[in-house]
Amino acid sequence: MNKRLYVDFHILQTVPPSCINRDDTGSPKTAVYGGVTRARVSSQAWKHAMRADFAENARLDVGKRTKKVADLVKEQILALAPEADADKLAKKALDSAGIKNDDKGTKALFFMSTAQAKALAELAVAGSTDKKEYQKALKAAPSMDMALFGRMVADDPSLNYDAAAQVAHSISTHAVQNEYDYFTAVDDCQAEDNAGAGHLGTVEYNSSTLYRYATVNVMELAGQLGAEQAAETVRAFGEAFLFSMPTGKQNSFANRTLPDAVYVTIREDQPVNLCGAFERAVPRSTQGYTEPSKAALAQYAQQMYSSFAEAPAQTLPWAVVWRHWLRRRRQKPCWTHWKRLSGTHLPEMRWGNGNAVASAGSAFAGVGCGLQI
Numbered sequence: 001m002n003k004r005l006y007v008d009f010h011i012l013q014t015v016p017p018s019c020i021n022r023d024d025t026g027s028p029k030t031a032v033y034g035g036v037t038r039a040r041v042s043s044q045a046w047k048h049a050m051r052a053d054f055a056e057n058a059r060l061d062v063g064k065r066t067k068k069v070a071d072l073v074k075e076q077i078l079a080l081a082p083e084a085d086a087d088k089l090a091k092k093a094l095d096s097a098g099i100k101n102d103d104k105g106t107k108a109l110f111f112m113s114t115a116q117a118k119a120l121a122e123l124a125v126a127g128s129t130d131k132k133e134y135q136k137a138l139k140a141a142p143s144m145d146m147a148l149f150g151r152m153v154a155d156d157p158s159l160n161y162d163a164a165a166q167v168a169h170s171i172s173t174h175a176v177q178n179e180y181d182y183f184t185a186v187d188d189c190q191a192e193d194n195a196g197a198g199h200l201g202t203v204e205y206n207s208s209t210l211y212r213y214a215t216v217n218v219m220e221l222a223g224q225l226g227a228e229q230a231a232e233t234v235r236a237f238g239e240a241f242l243f244s245m246p247t248g249k250q251n252s253f254a255n256r257t258l259p260d261a262v263y264v265t266i267r268e269d270q271p272v273n274l275c276g277a278f279e280r281a282v283p284r285s286t287q288g289y290t291e292p293s294k295a296a297l298a299q300y301a302q303q304m305y306s307s308f309a310e311a312p313a314q315t316l317p318w319a320v321v322w323r324h325w326l327r328r329r330r331q332k333p334c335w336t337h338w339k340r341l342s343g344t345h346l347p348e349m350r351w352g353n354g355n356a357v358a359s360a361g362s363a364f365a366g367v368g369c370g371l372q373i
Helices: 043-055 069-080 085-099 112-127 130-140 144-149 218-225 227-243 292-304 321-328 355-357
Strands: 006-018 028-033 036-041 064-066 108-113 165-167 168-171 179-185 197-218 261-267 314-317
Touching: 006 227, 006 292, 043 069, 043 144, 043 165, 043 227, 064 292, 069 085, 069 108, 069 112, 085 112, 085 130, 112 130, 144 218, 144 227, 197 218, 197 227, 197 292, 218 227, 261 292
Parallel strands: none
Antiparallel strands: 006 197, 006 261, 028 036, 036 168, 064 108, 165 197, 168 197, 179 197, 261 314
């Protein structure tokens, strides 16, 4: 049985003038990489967008990260026993579980799944005084996003969950220089003899072709959620990573785009971030940045696979698969077969149509091994 199985997602995505992730001064976030300034979107920003995408999917069990965890337990108590003193029982349940809570909530944000809140409520309504049972309830049944992104409880490390997913900060494949938009707003009710603006301001922005990377440890996920739910969670993660977008200044820039290229690998050794393809910034040209970035990524991947890293167990070049995943959002999901890769009883998962993928011409043709389903 193979104890290692990772799904790596590599995305190239062009974003028009925008400020989707800004720092404390309101400037688009940047990073110096390869000696030049790059556009940057933090992993936290993109994970927040992904969790929002998860929450819109009724089929997914999504947890809540809040200081008001007592309200989550209280809601479940009222569902079980409408006449009970829900506030008192909720506080008792959290105290018994070792979670410090007062009128303002917990000291720090706490990640709790619906199943955990319900389990605590059932113990409280039943009048249980066994603290071990409360702690056991809070440790069991994590939500899918909790298993993906982890949970840290400083007061009780036994409640921690290791994250099965890692998301890198997205960086531009080329150098960027931020620009400024000077804008005015007109007072609709100002006097006719006043031609001035009611408000003046500036917005800083940039545009870029981003390299985005994320990876999921499938075996870690299966250990926490079970094989079937792990398979569904990987699919949901991939879909959210592809289609989500942080919402910073979205009304001012309408910058929602889709990826230009998606390259997915299934690895049995370790995750491999291919950001080294852009350590030397893609040079400016009249041909744009997207096509040179695709070529640089394909060349770097081939170089890595022929020298330092093993080729992936499977690769999914997405020139044609992209259309199938778009169709998947309106139809029943397709799955790629994991079972013969992992040696576990993970259910069949298909990412797009196998025949279409096998015959697809793409920027990544010849990189690693071809997809075989």
